[in-house]
Amino acid sequence: MSTFATNLTVDELKAEADRLFNRKRLVNFGLPTLVLAYLVYVFFAFDVPGLAARANWDNGKTLVSDSYSYKTHIERDNRSGEVTAAIEGERKGAYPAGQAPDWVTLGETTVIDLEDGHVVRFGPETVEYDIPGYGTVRATPTRAAGVQAELPIGDVPDWISESKNRLTVTTDAGRLTVTRNRSEVFRYFTGWELFWFTLDSPYYGKSFPELAGLAMNGEAGAILNDFWTNKMWRHQDVAWAIFETILMAFLGTLGAAMVALPLAFLATRNFNPMKSVRFATRRVFDFVRGVDALIWTVVLARAFGPGPLTGALAILVTDTGTFGKIFSEALENVDNKQIEGVQSTGANAPQRYRFGVIPQVTPVLLSQLLYFLESNTRSATVIGAITGGGIGLLLTQAIITQKDWEEVAYYIVLIILMVMLMDWFSGWLRRRLIQGETDNKRKKRASKEKRQPVG
Amino acid sequence: MTDLTAGPPSVDQIRADYAEMTRRKRVYGGILLIVFVALMAAGFRTADDRNAGSFIDGWHRILDYPAEVLSEAWEKIGAMPENLVKFFPALVETLNIAAASTLIGTIVGTFLALMSTRGMALWPALIPLFRRISDIFRAIPEIVIALVLIFILGGGPVPAMIAIAIHTAGALGKLFSEVNENASLKPVEGLQSVGANWSQRMYLGVIPQVGPNYVSYALLRFEINIRASAILGFVGAGGLGYELRNAMSWGQGRYDEAAAIFILLFVTIVVVDQISGYLRDRLAHGSEKGASA
Numbered sequence: 001m002s003t004f005a006t007n008l009t010v011d012e013l014k015a016e017a018d019r020l021f022n023r024k025r026l027v028n029f030g031l032p033t034l035v036l037a038y039l040v041y042v043f044f045a046f047d048v049p050g051l052a053a054r055a056n057w058d059n060g061k062t063l064v065s066d067s068y069s070y071k072t073h074i075e076r077d078n079r080s081g082e083v084t085a086a087i088e089g090e091r092k093g094a095y096p097a098g099q100a101p102d103w104v105t106l107g108e109t110t111v112i113d114l115e116d117g118h119v120v121r122f123g124p125e126t127v128e129y130d131i132p133g134y135g136t137v138r139a140t141p142t143r144a145a146g147v148q149a150e151l152p153i154g155d156v157p158d159w160i161s162e163s164k165n166r167l168t169v170t171t172d173a174g175r176l177t178v179t180r181n182r183s184e185v186f187r188y189f190t191g192w193e194l195f196w197f198t199l200d201s202p203y204y205g206k207s208f209p210e211l212a213g214l215a216m217n218g219e220a221g222a223i224l225n226d227f228w229t230n231k232m233w234r235h236q237d238v239a240w241a242i243f244e245t246i247l248m249a250f251l252g253t254l255g256a257a258m259v260a261l262p263l264a265f266l267a268t269r270n271f272n273p274m275k276s277v278r279f280a281t282r283r284v285f286d287f288v289r290g291v292d293a294l295i296w297t298v299v300l301a302r303a304f305g306p307g308p309l310t311g312a313l314a315i316l317v318t319d320t321g322t323f324g325k326i327f328s329e330a331l332e333n334v335d336n337k338q339i340e341g342v343q344s345t346g347a348n349a350p351q352r353y354r355f356g357v358i359p360q361v362t363p364v365l366l367s368q369l370l371y372f373l374e375s376n377t378r379s380a381t382v383i384g385a386i387t388g389g390g391i392g393l394l395l396t397q398a399i400i401t402q403k404d405w406e407e408v409a410y411y412i413v414l415i416i417l418m419v420m421l422m423d424w425f426s427g428w429l430r431r432r433l434i435q436g437e438t439d440n441k442r443k444k445r446a447s448k449e450k451r452q453p454v455g
Numbered sequence: 456m457t458d459l460t461a462g463p464p465s466v467d468q469i470r471a472d473y474a475e476m477t478r479r480k481r482v483y484g485g486i487l488l489i490v491f492v493a494l495m496a497a498g499f500r501t502a503d504d505r506n507a508g509s510f511i512d513g514w515h516r517i518l519d520y521p522a523e524v525l526s527e528a529w530e531k532i533g534a535m536p537e538n539l540v541k542f543f544p545a546l547v548e549t550l551n552i553a554a555a556s557t558l559i560g561t562i563v564g565t566f567l568a569l570m571s572t573r574g575m576a577l578w579p580a581l582i583p584l585f586r587r588i589s590d591i592f593r594a595i596p597e598i599v600i601a602l603v604l605i606f607i608l609g610g611g612p613v614p615a616m617i618a619i620a621i622h623t624a625g626a627l628g629k630l631f632s633e634v635n636e637n638a639s640l641k642p643v644e645g646l647q648s649v650g651a652n653w654s655q656r657m658y659l660g661v662i663p664q665v666g667p668n669y670v671s672y673a674l675l676r677f678e679i680n681i682r683a684s685a686i687l688g689f690v691g692a693g694g695l696g697y698e699l700r701n702a703m704s705w706g707q708g709r710y711d712e713a714a715a716i717f718i719l720l721f722v723t724i725v726v727v728d729q730i731s732g733y734l735r736d737r738l739a740h741g742s743e744k745g746a747s748a
Contacts, residue, residue, distance in 0.1 A: 305507025
């Protein structure tokens, strides 16, 4: 402001301008330097250089490849000679005894075609693997002498690992492991196998038109049931888990709003003349907000055990503080004229609140409520991972097994879709319910733009 | 419309119409209220059924655990200063995770916002792509990325930092692009006419307009991120949350440490909330003054 004073000389004005430029220069160069210095400090404080050494990139590779592909295990018990086939090696994905996928020929000598010329033969005594461009690897597992492997002449390549009791061959086509007790072949495929139906379902392997035809013939219920009770992907449990997560967010958010609204009146200057009560209510809001959802979750889980109720209550308690603060600010900004107008018609206190105050704050309340509903869906996922409820629990369980990465990928996709859906839904509802508010905003913006050239 | 052609309606008719409208409104309101209450009650019962312990059995035990922790901490009150000092480095780590991820998230979010605002984007054709990217970044809960990264990178602050930074970038990207939409494009056009390249146009033409709002949103995010970093610590990503889980899972005998961590976390959250609230208030009013001058 001082620059506009008229009694300044040219020199003084120049000095002022120089100071301004110096300050700008300092901010323009100093701020990025500070940010950079802090990031460098964090880089070393978090030991990022050491992290590269500690990181397990094999885990990463398994994770990525497993999330979009699956493997079928063909396993021969070397004591009984029995050959079994199972998807992902799980009992839930096992083929019935005596059956196998069509690239496996069961018999005295089981022939496994891994394509591109790769063929594995489980003979009665010896396992053979024809590798194009290399030769045939033979291995004879015996109880007494372990695994005796015969490799083509030459150096052993690094994709074959051989020891006294174990032979492992890893190629692009698959993987063969021979130990004393069993011989095992993995073949990798792209996709999420058994996503629709498991092998024990009669609908496994049917194309969509076939299924549609069957559904028209009155089997729709059975088809849906087989899909719904899929043991591998557990669609029923997943649907329940998502419902639980949304339920936590819904109960927590709305419950918090119901608790916070009456309390918010106590925390406002214009509705509550008692300073001590006002102060106490505000500190209660600060306290429940400051304790944070994490600690509330821990405390409530001790009382109620894990589950969606605990998560809902944790959200409820934390958000009561947040809502209390927001609502009381909105209530302090209400226009007194409307209340006086209602009062002049002879309204009593509850009527004054109902018709004078509530209509004024409803838009703010609703928009905050809907905004929190969306953000709490995300919180409910996180809280579920801690207390054990909803999709968060399924996700942590799948991650802990460290092998069901396709399920992890599936859950992540579902979580993202769920949150985006809630985001869209709350935005849609907000626009529908608070139409007037957005109109006002637009008008205000338009008038501001009109004013700009003048000022 | 028919009323207009039929001449002015009588007072009785207006009253009847008004009464009818009020009644209808009241009925709709009542139905909505009943549906709402039914939904809440049904939801509560479902949640209660699927919970390990029910609300009725548990509500009187809510205070048992805090009481247990507090009584044990009170017995060992002498060890409290020592514990507070002991966990101070963990607090610094939690703060560092929050601060670094907010910084990185702000930088990435600024980029995403500029890229998804019409008139500012470097490649206008890719605006929908950058919008979807920030939508997806925003939708991913931090814990998802953190858990997956912990599997690859091992426990520690870096997975948490990356996870929170990604979510922050998405959230800020959306808020920033809303701010950008209200910014005037005239400085940008002016700079373009004198031959400024894209980064110069953005740095000199857009950022000075939106800076205060950006900083205000970033401060708000910093508050949120402190809480998030504490929660992620609980699943193994370092900082106070990690120490808290350890202190609790050891069960009896370490509640004094748990209490110390509670205190550190609580005080930090409240102090940061207050400071950032004060700063945001100043930023908001400062920018208003600037606009009116």
